[in-house]
Every structure is written in structure tokens, then in C-alpha cells.
Amino acid sequence: MIPRIVIEKRLKEFLEEDLSIGDVTSAFIPERKSKANIVVKEPGTVAGIEVVKILFDLMDVSVADSVTDGSMVKKNQVVMNVEGSSGNILMAERTALNILGRMSGIATVTKGMVEKARRVNPSIRIAATRKTTPGFRIFEKMAAVIGGADSHRFFTGDAVLIKNNHLLLIGSVKKALQLAKSTSFIRKIEIEVRSLNEAIEAAEECVDVIMFDNMSPDMIRAVMDRIEELGLGKNILFEASGGIKPENVEEYARTGVDIISSGYITHSARMLNVSLYLV
Amino acid sequence: MIPRIVIEKRLKEFLEEDLSIGDVTSAFIPERKSKANIVVKEPGTVAGIEVVKILFDLMDVSVADSVTDGSMVKKNQVVMNVEGSSGNILMAERTALNILGRMSGIATVTKGMVEKARRVNPSIRIAATRKTTPGFRIFEKMAAVIGGADSHRFFTGDAVLIKNNHLLLIGSVKKALQLAKSTSFIRKIEIEVRSLNEAIEAAEECVDVIMFDNMSPDMIRAVMDRIEELGLGKNILFEASGGIKPENVEEYARTGVDIISSGYITHSARMLNVSLYLV
């Protein structure tokens, strides 16, 4: 979905970030046509393959073969074979591995969360947040999607999301939602609530998504039941958020919410261990 | 050390990455002059304060007070007070928190590693690697330095580092080092070795730094002893690398190496939990 010209622009910046005006080690090594394998050193879900293909293309290295994004891989599995001048392969190496490692780390954690949650609530969506690394968001969101998550908002402009800080400035849920609707019809309106009353007020205003912020699973269920009793929830999606991680995701999924948004999958995923070997 | 114009350029890109052409939620909220606190929700070492000050400055928000980079903070400690138009504060919020959270996460892990290692080897350096998030490296390196680490190479051009892939292309340690010296006198030369013989060959060529790659602490000690016996190690620094983490850092530190380089502090640090509250 992300146009190639957008990805290329960022990849050029990433290469410059690593290489600056050149690699003093590759500089003195006799160039020769080489092959290399990229190997994943631990099991996981691979993400970043399509991105790294573009990266190697920018460095005139050709990709002979590769697994597809989203593949589950085993320890020491080769995920990509490349071919080109040794200097170019080695100049692209670290950036390629950083992209693959970070994206695969996120996809792996995400997939785990999604599977756990869906076992108890098959139609639930795990959604990424904006708690991403500055400069690398589009790749982290992409990785989350490859891992089975919903991208949620990329930008603050993708949907209205009224948070506690906004409510503080406006005064009431009702007023906030009425203002929100007056701006544009084209974006969904989501609101973060912290109590039953706020949730009801939001539902009465026909908000698109209600996010339960840092509520316990029991509390969430109680609020959802009450809204149903009042006949208010028909076209509203419910989202749980705040401190949800692999350990407690099933509990939240069981509440019956439509969406669980999880900062965890981006802010706490570590890099998958990936290496490149000349062969 | 990083010039403000360089930081500003990247911060503008980060803001655009989050805001694109604007925040549709802040858009309809009545502007007013507000104050806000940034609070750390868990104990740790704070990093990113100076960067975030520049960020708020770019958004016309003034920073009234803040802790200094490197401060150890307690759970729920306020680390910064800001003041400005509510819209600008909320537009800067997520980017500010992402920077502070990521950098503090790295600084916190780093500080832990440094302290553990220095307890057994007081002059040792923990060094960051290039296993960073593309687009965010300078901030991750900065965070590692704030946490007490050495920055090691920012770019591939900062020093010669001959790795296994390079050796494969050249054939021998000796030949690699002779070539390296012929390029320029101005940069240090480091080489990754995997055996006693390679280490001795490197020491004979008066390399600046020998990196023991994925060797056990015992093996490292044996190699260092042998090099000392041969009277070869005088001006050479020794660096251990590969899979070193909080759990085993002391063991490696005890070998007497000068440097431990650790991908862990950047690739496995999670974000510190930080929030912003309008007050």
C-alpha cells in the first residue's frame, strides 16, 4: 500500500545514516561478485522482506530468492539470497539487518498476541498504537500488520481520537463529540473513556469507537453490558487499551471488545537476531 | 556534540511523521494557554531531555523546568514542565514521549550494564553497536552515552572494522590489516577474530583494537594471556562482543577486556513508560 517512491526516500536516508559518505572498511577490500545469505538465528515471524528487496535494489544488489513477509521461520533458516558486488552487499548489510530484525521482532510479538487473543475471541483485532520509534513508524506499522494486527492511526490526522487531555480542555464528552462532528464527516471519531458515565454519554452521541482506557476487564464488561441494556451500542466499536501485554491479553479479549490496542507490540518488542553471510 | 541544526532537521521530520498535515483532534479544541507535566511512570535513567527541549521549542512551547539527562528518577516523578498553547503541546506530545521513552529505555538498560560490569572491572567501557533503529540512530547512540556507554562507531566511516565477511574476501588477517593501513592514517583499525591464531596475527600487525567475536570468557582470557606472554598487546585494546547481556556481562567484564560491545542495549531495550498531563 505504501508507494515505492515513499519507501525509497526513507531507505536512502537510512543508508546515509549508516554509511554517511562511505564505508572505510569496504573501501580497501577488492571488489568481487559475491553471493550472500540472510539467516534468522531464532524462530519467529519474518517481516521486512519486501522493504529489504527495495533496499538491495537501490544498492544494485539483486535478490535471487526469499521467503515471503509473514512467514514463520525456524532457527537458522535462510530467508534471503542476494548477489552483487561484495562492496555493495556489505554496505547494505547493517541497514538491511536492522530493518529485518526490527520488523520481524515486532511481527513475531504481534503474531503471538493475535493468536492468544483470537483463541478466546476469534474476531478480535489487535491494533498498533503511535508508540513507535521516530523516523521508523511506517515500517513498524507495516510489521504489525504483517504480524496480523490492525494499523490503527498512522498520523494524528487519520481519525479523531479524543483523549483525556482533550476532554480536560473541552469539559464534557458530549461537547467534545459535537465539536468533533462539526469538523468533517470523513473521519471516524473515537473517544477514550474512564467511567461508565463517560461511556454512556459517548454512546448517546453515536461515537464510532469507544476506547476503555486503563480499565480492568471486569469493569469493561460491566460498561459494555450496561450500554447494551440501554440499546446504545449498535454501531459502536469497543476498544480496550492500557498496559495490555501477552500475559493479560486473553483476559481482555474475553471481555468481548472489538479491538485491543497495544503499545506493547511496538514499544517492547526486541529485534529478532538476523545475520548476513557471504557464501 | 551534535549541532542543533542537525537535531532540528530530524525533529521536524519526526513531527511530520506523526502529524502529517495536522492533528484533526486538536483542530476543533478551543486553543488556550496551558501547562503540562511529563511524568515517568516507572523508575529509570532519563535521557532525551535536551532533545525534547528543542522539540518543544520548534512547536513554540516553552520548557519551564526539567531534570537533567542522566538523572535517575523514581516512579511517577515529573521530569519536565512545559507551557504554551494547548494545541501545540498536544501536537508535540506523542513525538516527545516517543523520544523520551525510547532514549530513557536505552539509558536505563545501559546504566544497569555499565554498573554491573564496572563492579568487577572498574575501567571497562560498555559500547553501543550499529544495531539501532533506522532513522533514529543518533538518538539511540546519545542515549547509550547518557547511560554511561561509549558510542563506538556512528557510521561505517568512523573507524575501520574488519569483520568475518571482510576476511573471507581478503584471505588473511595480515593482508587485511596491511591493506587497511594503506588507506588512511587517521582512523583506528579494529578487527574481529575467532581464534587464537587470528588474534596473534592481528597483534603482530599492531592493530588498534581486537574484537573477540562470540568467544567464551575463558577463551578470551586464554587468548589475552597468550598475547601478553608474546609481548604483543601493549598498545592494543581488547573488545568482547556477541550475545553479551545483563545476565552474563560480569563474566565477560572479569576477563579484563577493555571494552564490551553490546547490541543488547539498543536492540533489546524497551521504551520507558512516560506520559504527559495537562495541569
Add this chain to the structure above:
Amino acid sequence: MIPRIVIEKRLKEFLEEDLSIGDVTSAFIPERKSKANIVVKEPGTVAGIEVVKILFDLMDVSVADSVTDGSMVKKNQVVMNVEGSSGNILMAERTALNILGRMSGIATVTKGMVEKARRVNPSIRIAATRKTTPGFRIFEKMAAVIGGADSHRFFTGDAVLIKNNHLLLIGSVKKALQLAKSTSFIRKIEIEVRSLNEAIEAAEECVDVIMFDNMSPDMIRAVMDRIEELGLGKNILFEASGGIKPENVEEYARTGVDIISSGYITHSARMLNVSLYLV
């Protein structure tokens, strides 16, 4: 809503587009501190005032006074007084006038359409399209909003909009909407329909917005009536589109649609006549 750093970046490009590396006429004219007025030469709705203030600020020219965006102005009304070095005023002149003239032209046409439509349907929205001038979209959308319109989508990423070309590729309205829903919950889904059957199919899938593409007002009314009879339209917005202009906007507004989208307000608005005079 658009952050100042985003606007500044574009304004710098606009200034370079006009000045390249300098103005050979201002070059030889003795600099002196001057004042100037910007005058609108024909009645209209002014838009671009806030943008042009930033422009003059970039050129070190201060704005002493100005009308507000959205003001209705009379022929020959002064809309802004500026003060600064004569060279800087004259270097900013053409870019300032091009921005003000284009934006005011759009705001003026938009306001006319909105007023006409609301006289017969007080809650209707006129919405801008993506038929804008490449490189200038954010300013054209802003002008439409100042004129009373809804911005509709800025980017193709703001909402799903399934058009005829997409339907051709997928085969059916139903399948298209099911696919759309599977991607992300966070964006609204709009679909362009060309017949009663397509409209019903879309309504059955609970689409967010149904756009009647190039249908006559009678046809639109008939379709809306039928959907209501079927009890399907409750949470759906209806939008009319295609060839709607000042001459026929009332007819379409009378159909009771919620939104009229109009390429006309951007693709057929001419520039308002604006001049700058040193005083």
C-alpha cells in the same frame, strides 16, 4: 490545524519558486523601511491571511494589521498592512498575492455554493474534492474550509473510497465492502454507486457513506426513499457528486443528501484580484 513547520516548509519552496536565487529588480533599489497595504480589488471572502502572515514573517516583514480569514470584503478594501525593508516586501509580494488571490477565489466560490445549498437544506455540507492543483492542495483545502466547506479527504489514506474503477477490479459492491472492512477499523468507508441496486447492496453492508455519482436529483431522491423504506439508511451518510455547480446546487441540496462534493470549488474558481501598494 496544519502545524506551522509544515506550512513554513512549503512557503520556503514557494518563495524559491518565484525568486530563485534573487530578484534582480529589488537588487539595485535603495533599501528603506517601508509600509505597504494589500488591497482586494473586488468583493469576496478572504482566505490565506494566516498563511501570508507566516510568509511575511519568513521574510522579516511584520504584519501590523489584517482582517481575519473568512471575512467578507468589499471592493478596494485593505486586508493587510505590512512593514519592513522595501526589498523584502517586494520579494514577498507576488507569492503573497498568489496565495491570497487563489485561496480567496476558492473561499468566495465556496461560500456562494454553501449559502445557496443551505437555504434549501440547512444542515448540508459542501465538500471539496482532490481535484486540486498539485503542490498547493493543503492551501486549497484550507480555503474551502474557510469558505464553509468540509475538507473531505486530503490524502487517499484518509478514508476508503471505492470508485467505479475499483469495483471493476473486484466485481461486486458486497465483496468490495467486505474487503474494505477487513483492512482497518479506523477509517470510514465510502462507496460510489451508479444504480439503485448498488446503493441497496452498499447499505446492506453498513457502509459509512454512499456517494451518488453523476445521478440526477430525481434519481437520488428515489434511491434514498427506497433505502429508507427498507430500513437500511440509519447510520449512513448520503453524498451527491458529479457536475454540481452554483447553477444546480440547490436542486441537489433539495434531495436531502447530507453532503454535496464539488470539484467546481477548486477546479473552476478563479483568482481573486489582489494587489500590494507601498504607501
Add this chain to the structure above:
Amino acid sequence: MIPRIVIEKRLKEFLEEDLSIGDVTSAFIPERKSKANIVVKEPGTVAGIEVVKILFDLMDVSVADSVTDGSMVKKNQVVMNVEGSSGNILMAERTALNILGRMSGIATVTKGMVEKARRVNPSIRIAATRKTTPGFRIFEKMAAVIGGADSHRFFTGDAVLIKNNHLLLIGSVKKALQLAKSTSFIRKIEIEVRSLNEAIEAAEECVDVIMFDNMSPDMIRAVMDRIEELGLGKNILFEASGGIKPENVEEYARTGVDIISSGYITHSARMLNVSLYLV
């Protein structure tokens, strides 16, 4: 004349302006190799073909066939056939149509003006002004040239043009022209005059172009006659400017001026109606 690298840079910005980080509609539609036609929905003079070819090339869409820039086309005429992945065609669509529509709109109006003027004064030039849309000038100037106009100044650096505001700062036509000549010999010098006396003063200083600003055709003729009587006009070009449009262009052309500059062709041209259809 405009180098391809310059055009590509701007086209990439235009694509990003429309697509941001991606098109959420194209995202879920199954990719397939498709063909599409671009059709002009009303008669006119087509401009932008060469530009749009580069645009499609950037998106990996190939152009099978097209009319040439400047072609007169009939209602519903196909002007271009393209072929490529459906996703890429649809992502390029709006930007391609906005470029073609805007440029063809300008070319069409320009051609009309040129033909009208040349019927009464066969060697006259219609010239575009700098009253263009910020960010899109080079394409608007190109369109005017394709429509038969002279580009006049692209930048303020292309020629000296002394306007009323400059005269106000300097004091006299004579002084202004003497200063202008002292700067560089390489650019032409044009001056805007508002009276017979100013015109004579300018002619005496051997200016390159005299622009009659907002003068009536009768007045222009009178001034030109007087200058001829005085034997002063030999190497001077005469340009009429100010409020000239299709309705009065012949009157001005009949005065015998060499050039008519017309803001009208850029500031009042509307977009030609162009559509893209998958086939």
C-alpha cells in the same frame, strides 16, 4: 527545456501530496495487470502529456500511446493509453488528471487568446505572467507555451522589471533605468509606465521593453505614435498589460503592441475535464 531530474523531483512531491504514505483503497484490491484510457470530456488543447508520461514512469506504469502536447482534441477523445499494475495506475490517477486537467485548461484558454489576437496582429505575442499557483508554476508556464504563449519571466531573476512600487522608491524613470543598467548587462530591462511622459523618459534611456500598465487601447496607441514621432522606439518592444482577457484582447492587439501579457490565462483558466477509465 526543463530537465527531467527537475520534473521528477516535483512529481514525486505531487504524488506524496496525494498519496501520503499510501492509498487505503488500492491497498485491499487484488493487484492485476490492467489497461486504462485517459479521456478528455470536453474539447480543448491538451497539455501535460510529456509530464504525465514521466509521472507514470515513476509509478512503473507504461504509456502505450498518446496524443502530443498541443493537440486539439474533441469531446470524449482518448488522449493516452497506459498499462501496468492496477494499484499503480489508480495511485497515479488523480495526480495525473490534476496535471493534465490544469495544464490543458490553461493551454486551451491561451490558444483562444493567441488566435484572437493574431487575427488582427499576426506577429503579436501573448505572454504569461507570474500570477500562477504556488508550487505549480513551471507546469503552468509550460502549458501557456504549449498553448502558443511566450513564457515571460519564470523568476524575478530572469529580467529586470521596474514596476510602480519600485518607481515610488527610486523617484524617477530615468534614475531607475540608469541604476538598472549598472547592475548587469546580461538581462533585459523592462519598465511599467502609466503616462506619456514616463514612456518617453523610458524610451530616451533605451529601455528594452516598455509595458503600458492599465492603459486604454487608445492611450497606448497615442503613446506609441508619439514615441515614433520622436524617433525613439527603434529597438524597444511594447507590451500591454492589465485586465486583458478574451473579450478585449483584439482591441489591445490592434494597437500594434508587440506583446500582450495576460494574467487571465493562468489565474482564470479552469481545469479541463479529464477522466481515467480502466478497460
Add this chain to the structure above:
Amino acid sequence: MIPRIVIEKRLKEFLEEDLSIGDVTSAFIPERKSKANIVVKEPGTVAGIEVVKILFDLMDVSVADSVTDGSMVKKNQVVMNVEGSSGNILMAERTALNILGRMSGIATVTKGMVEKARRVNPSIRIAATRKTTPGFRIFEKMAAVIGGADSHRFFTGDAVLIKNNHLLLIGSVKKALQLAKSTSFIRKIEIEVRSLNEAIEAAEECVDVIMFDNMSPDMIRAVMDRIEELGLGKNILFEASGGIKPENVEEYARTGVDIISSGYITHSARMLNVSLYLV
């Protein structure tokens, strides 16, 4: 004449070229408020003062005092006093000196050429060429102007200049000039000639400038005399070009040409020796 935003953009690039992401030496030196002098170590004409003021401003260093651009200075004369943080002064140092040194070197050589030439032909202009250093042209042209020269063309778009390679493609001087005139009336037309016949042909077509390319002074005089005899030269400027340097500039000036263009002043000027001292 060059807008400050244009200069700032380039200066930021120059600073990044020198500092990349920072100066490792300034990094460990205790910051303190310092003063520094910039001293010219050899006599010459200073250029670059206004540019360097902007540079220091970008680095938050204030300029207390300075000589003006174009000043003749003696050996060891202080040309600027600055004040600011020691780190910022030292980070700006090399870029500031490189700018001042290069620009002053060019201004010094230029002034020498201009004075020599004007002693024998008081109204002659020495003009710079496009033989400049890529990336630094606007500053080299500026330096030439400060030294008393005419800037000639900045870009290939500033005037038509038909050179031998162009003539080869077109076939004749006459045809080339007729084509040139058909493009736009707004730019001057200059042609390079290599024989009397070409010169006459050009004069007959009323070209604006005739450039004698690599002709001897005697030959130039002969051609000019002949053109005068034919009554053709009235509104034509004559320019000598090709291998003109301080040693032979008087000879060429004596021919009576209006302009001498000199690659020498940019391609053969060396840097003036300038240093910065903390005080």
C-alpha cells in the same frame, strides 16, 4: 539580492558537510562564553562578510563587529569579532573560514583585473563565467560582484548564449538567431563568433551581445571596426573571452570591447589566508 532563506539553506548544508553529526573535539571541551577574532593573514579584498554573519547567526554566535564586504584589508587585519559559546564558535570556524577565504580570494583577483582593465578603458566590465565550483556558485558569483565584476549568467536560463557547439547543430548564425528570437522576447541573446563573417551575420540579425571567442586583440579590433563601418553595431554589446588573465587583460581592454568575460577570476583564484583566534 539573494534572499536570506536561500543562503541559510546552503549554509546549513555546508555546516553538515563539515560537522556531519558533530565535532568530537569540541565535544569534550568545557563550554564557556568566548570571543574570537577573524584575521586576514595577507592583503586583499574581503568578501563573504554578510554570508558569514548569517552562518554565525545559525550557530547562535553573535557578530560584534566587522568590516564591510569589498573592503581592502592589510596583512593581519581583524575583519570580524564574534562572541558566543566556545563550542559553537569552533564548530562554525572551518566553514566560516572556507567561505571567507574562497570568496575573498576571488574578490581580490577580480578587483585586480577590474582596476587594470579600467585604467585603459574606464567603462569596461569584467564578467564572471559559469566556470565555478559545483555547489558554491552563488557565493563565487557574489564574490566576483563584490570585487567589481558583472555576474553574467548564473544559470543557463538567464540569457540565450549560442556557442560553437550549438552552431554546429543548427548550421548558421542567422538561423540560430532567428530561432532564438522565436522562443521568448524576455531574455537577451548572445552569440559566440569566431570570424568576421560570423560577427557580421550576427550583427545583421540584431543580436544583443557578440562574444569574440579566443580571438586576438588585433582581430577583435578589426572586426569591431568593420561592423561599425557597416553601421551595424549600434545596440550591440561586444564581449571578449578566452584565456584572458591579469597578464593580458589590458591588451583586451584596449580593443574597446564592452565586456571581458574571465573564467580566470573563479577557476584560478586561490583562497585568501584567513584564521580565527579565540581571545
Add this chain to the structure above:
Amino acid sequence: MIPRIVIEKRLKEFLEEDLSIGDVTSAFIPERKSKANIVVKEPGTVAGIEVVKILFDLMDVSVADSVTDGSMVKKNQVVMNVEGSSGNILMAERTALNILGRMSGIATVTKGMVEKARRVNPSIRIAATRKTTPGFRIFEKMAAVIGGADSHRFFTGDAVLIKNNHLLLIGSVKKALQLAKSTSFIRKIEIEVRSLNEAIEAAEECVDVIMFDNMSPDMIRAVMDRIEELGLGKNILFEASGGIKPENVEEYARTGVDIISSGYITHSARMLNVSLYLV
């Protein structure tokens, strides 16, 4: 060593600097497929061939044949044959020649210095400084390397270099070096000394490189002898700097220093005379 994407980015800026939005002369000349030769008009060492190949590639001109970088060429030798559209060749011409001419000028001077110095001290290195033209440094450093020199520091971040201004801020050589070592182990540390005592102090701190700044050859030899007597110089490199040029380079080389750094090769080299001829 410099990645192609880095070079391409700069070359595009250079082309835009020369062409802006186009070449008005090439514009009216009938396009045709042409061949051209690039000829060096005076003997020298050619540098820039690989760079110019990329430049022509960006302009869709193919390079049929060329000499290699570093070749010694004779007067009037053809160094490159190109083929492509005449318009593209002529648009690339000036930028290509400016690059080749500047780089070859530097390579030629450098080669002369290197050969002179090596005749008396075969292992000596001549090193370039940062006294380069802003915007063009990477090409000037590259040219110096092609001419046989060492590149020395590209950026201020490549190595620590403590100069007199830094010493002034810190107070003593010893303190400066201890601080320098505390920052990072990865970069070499060089210090500028002005007396025997400073040199000894530096040697005692095991600095990597001692630079003798503006010392006479006799003085340099005396200092080196004394350091040797003290048994301190083993792993230290000695560099002479300050006013060294072709006339005195042998004298300095004879002192036995390891490196001579020379601003002369960049700040005083003139452009080699190079031309392009359509054939």
C-alpha cells in the same frame, strides 16, 4: 568508497545549480543524437572520471569510453567519449567540465607534491585538510586521494584533533588528552603542538598523532630527536603542517615526519582546462 546514492544526490543539486529549470539555449535547438569528446587542454592527472560517468548517466547520456581516474594525460588528449541527445549533452556539459576541471586540478597538484616528497622520504604521506570549497568537499578529498594523498579527516567527527584554540580553553596538553581519551576509544587523537615541551607532554600521554604546527624543518627534527631520545615516540605518528607547498615540501619531507598535511593542494590548485566538443 562513497556510495552511488550519495554522489547522485549531490550531482542532482549541481545540475540544478547550473540549469535551474532549464537551458534556454538548448531549448530551441533541434534535438538529435550526437557524440562528443571531452578533451584536456593541458597536461595533468585526471580525476573525476567516475563521478562524471554518473552525471552523464543521470542525464541519459552514455559514456562510450574514457581514461581511468589517476591517468597522466597529455595536452589535447581525449579523456571521454559520450553519446546521447544533443540537448542532454549540452545541458550536462558545464557541470561535467567544472567537476573534471576542479578535481583534475587538485589531483595534478597533489601528484606533484607527493612525488617530490617521496623522492626524499619514500613512505611519507601527503594529507589533504578541511580547507576545501563548501559544498564540494567530498569531490576535492576524492581528487586528493586520486592524486596520491591521504584524505585525512572528512568531518570533524572522524578523529579528535586538538588545536591551539582548544588548548587555550582547556589549559594544558595533558588535560586535553586525558579528556579526549575519556570520550570514546574508537577514534584516533591528534594534537597540534607549538613547542618541544608540548610535544613531550603529548608523547607522554600516548597521543596517536602529533602535528607540528608552523614549525621550521630544523625545529621539527630537533623535537623528533628529543622524543626519540626519551623513548616516547614508538606508536606515535608525526605530522608537519602550515604553509607547506611545492617549493618547500622536500625540506619538510626530509625531517622524517610520517605525514605532511597540505591546505595548498585544495586551496591553491587551479582548475585544469577541459573542454567538450560535439563531433
